[in-house]
Amino acid sequence: MVVNLPPQFHEKEAELKKAKTIEEKISILEEMLAIMPKHKSSEKLQALLKSKISKYKKMLEEQVKTKKKSPVPVIQKEGSGQIVICGPPNSGKSTLLSKLTKAIPEIGDYPFTTKMPIPGMMDYQDIKIQLVDTPSLSLEFTENWVGDILRKADSLIFLFDISSDYILEEIEEALKVLEKFKIKEENTFKFNKNIIWVGNKIDLPESKDIKEIFLEFYSDKINELITISAKNYENFDLLKEKMFLSLDIIRIYTKIPGKPPDLENPYTLKKNTKVIELAEIIHKELVKNFKYARLWRNGKDKVIIAGRDYILQDKDIIEIHG
C-alpha cells in the first residue's frame, strides 16, 4: 500500500541525512514519527522509525558509559605482524576477532560494545599474526588512545557493515576519526598505513544492493574491497591472504650445510631485506665471515649463489657460508 507522506516528512528526511550527532538524529526521527499519517498503510514505516529511534537511544546510553574514564591500554606486539581491526560501530569487529583467533571478546547487537582493545593470535600458514579488536570509531566518543593503537599497527582492517542502511554516514564518520588521528590525510583519500577494506555481513540479503551503493561512492578511491561474512567464516581464505600481504613481510627458511632446511620456524623479515641483513639478525659472526649464500627459490632444486646485497623473497631457503 502506498503511504502518502506530507512534504515536511521529506524535508525531515533530508535533515536526517545531514544530522551529525546521535541526539539530533533522535529528535529528527521523533519529529518524522509525529508528522506522519497514522493508519494501516503506514504501520510498517512507523515501526521502522521506532526501531531506528530505539537503536540510536541505545547508542547514546552506551556512549555515556564509554565516556566514564578508564586507564589507557597498551598492547604488546607479538608474532610476525600486528593488524588492528577498526571501523564504525556494530560492524562485526569483535565477531571477526573471535572467528580468526582464540580470543573471546564481548559481542553485542548494539553499538559501542567494545570498550577496550583485545588482542588475539591468528595462524597463517607457518606464522602467527596478531590481531587487535578496538572500540568503534566515533567523532564524539572514541578516546585518543585508540589513535595510538591504530598508528602503531603494522596495517589496518577497516571493517564496515555492508548491509547497513546508514553505510555512507557510518563510513564517513569513521574516516573523519582517522583524519583526526592523522592516519588519513584531510581532503584526500591517502592513508599512511596499508588498509584492507572489508565489507561484513554479506550473509544478509540486503548487502547486495548496499554493496552497489558503497561501490558507487568508493570504488575509485580504494584499491580493493573484500566482502565477508564474519558470522559464517565466508571469504576468510582471501581475507587472510590479503592480511599477510598487507604486512609486507617475507618468510625465510634457513639451512645448515649438510642438513635439511628448518621449514617450521621461518624468519619473518621486511620485504626487500638483503642476504647480509638476515646474516646480521642470525649472528654477528656470520656477517664478519660472510663469503656467499646458497639459495633455493620457488621450491626449485636449482641453487642460486647469492652475494651480500642479494634481495630475499618470500619462501626462500638459504644456507650462509663463511
Ligand SMILES: Nc1nc2c(ncn2[C@@H]2O[C@H](COP(=O)(O)OP(=O)(O)OP(=O)(O)O)[C@@H](O)[C@H]2O)c(=O)[nH]1
Ligand atoms: N548477519 C551477520 N551479523 C553479524 C556478522 N558479524 C557480526 N554480526 C552481528 O553484528 C552485531 C555486532 O557485532 P560485533 O562483533 O559486536 O560488532 P563490533 O563492530 O565489535 O561492535 P562494537 O564493539 O559495538 O563497535 C552482533 O549482533 C553480531 O552478531 C555477520 O557476518 N553477519
Ligand SMILES: [Mg+2]
Ligand atoms: Mg566490538
